[in-house]
Amino acid sequence: MRVVALLNQKGGVGKTTTTVNLGAAFAASGLRTLLIDLDPQSNLSLHFGVEASGEDARPSTTSLFTDAPLSIQQCVTQASDKLWFIPADQQLALAEGQQDAQHILANALQAVREHYDVVLLDCPPGLGVLSVNALTAADEVIVPMQAQYLALRGLEKLLQTVSDITAGLNPKLRCTGVVLCMHESQSSHGRAVVEEIRQHFENARGSDVPWNSCRVLQPPIRRNIKLAEAPSFGQTIFDYDSKCAGADDYRGVANSLLSMWNERAAQAQQSSVSTT
Numbered sequence: 001m002r003v004v005a006l007l008n009q010k011g012g013v014g015k016t017t018t019t020v021n022l023g024a025a026f027a028a029s030g031l032r033t034l035l036i037d038l039d040p041q042s043n044l045s046l047h048f049g050v051e052a053s054g055e056d057a058r059p060s061t062t063s064l065f066t067d068a069p070l071s072i073q074q075c076v077t078q079a080s081d082k083l084w085f086i087p088a089d090q091q092l093a094l095a096e097g098q099q100d101a102q103h104i105l106a107n108a109l110q111a112v113r114e115h116y117d118v119v120l121l122d123c124p125p126g127l128g129v130l131s132v133n134a135l136t137a138a139d140e141v142i143v144p145m146q147a148q149y150l151a152l153r154g155l156e157k158l159l160q161t162v163s164d165i166t167a168g169l170n171p172k173l174r175c176t177g178v179v180l181c182m183h184e185s186q187s188s189h190g191r192a193v194v195e196e197i198r199q200h201f202e203n204a205r206g207s208d209v210p211w212n213s214c215r216v217l218q219p220p221i222r223r224n225i226k227l228a229e230a231p232s233f234g235q236t237i238f239d240y241d242s243k244c245a246g247a248d249d250y251r252g253v254a255n256s257l258l259s260m261w262n263e264r265a266a267q268a269q270q271s272s273v274s275t276t
């Protein structure tokens with residue numbers, strides 16, 4: 001089971017859109033995929049047509065953070081073949097105030113290691129207790145972002161946070177990819193920023209920072225109104241319009257990640273053979 005946190009402390013950059021549609025693309029390619037909504041705004045849940053309200057007794061991510069927590073399997077809802085999710089609700093905001101709560105999600109996920117191939121964590125904006133839980137539970141971080149100068153400065157801060165987490169709570173954590181969201185390829189400013197991000201990662205190759213193998217994932221996700229419309233129908237982009245640019249782009253990023261993971265698994269196997 002591979003646990004991936006979709007993280008950016010900035011709001012509105014494409015975290016939830018990427019979690020839902022990347023997850024749906026993984027499920028379509030046969031991976032048992034679980035999506036966890038870690039944002040009290042519950043936007044991921046809305047993408048699946050779930051409106052968490054006071055009367056809705058459905059278990060949610062909040063149920064993992066209570067004094068008498070439910071298990072992951074008691075909280076999941078099935079969205080389609082191979083795709084499951086845990087919705088959030090506003091009460092999840094209370095978890096932000098909990099002390100010593102960084103390991104709750106990591107511990108809960110231990111029990112389902114055999115049930116899923118990939119788990120995607122939709123983080124809230126900000127770097128509070130819920131995001132720290134995601135970073136403590138995750139094997140890797142993927143950063144959805146825009147190719148803009150200020151976003152680049154934000155990326156540096158985020159990488160520093162990942163580095164801080166590897167120094168304590170989760171030594172195995174790596175930042176493995178950036179997904180460019182709402183991308184406008186015609187903008188020369190955008191092209192310059194993408195080049196700077198690439199250079200930043202190239203400079204890190206061979207060093208021991210946790211982003212030394214990070215890539216700008218291909219293709220960039222173009223701005224596509226269908227991606228903004230799909231959640232109002234409670235649908236993923238593949239159910240809403242499987243032939244639109246947004247569906248093509250998310251399918252492409254999912255394939256890039258799958259090849260990257262296969263490549264790395266093969267390398268790891270080779271190096272373990274050569275050391276034995």
Ligand SMILES: Nc1ncnc2c1ncn2[C@@H]1O[C@H](COP(=O)(O)OP(=O)(O)OP(=O)(O)O)[C@@H](O)[C@H]1O
Pocket residue numbers: 010011012013014015016017018039041043123124125181182183221222223224225226227228229246
């Ligand atoms: N490629 C795209 N083209 C057009 N609209 C997009 C695209 N990606 C995301 N959006 C829209 O941009 C808005 C922000 O996206 P999203 O909710 O995924 O960001 P977020 O980072 O999860 O935000 P938050 O920090 O509030 O959780 C949403 O209205 C979404 O529908």
Ligand SMILES: [Mg+2]
Pocket residue numbers: 015016017039043044122123124
């Ligand atoms: Mg979101």
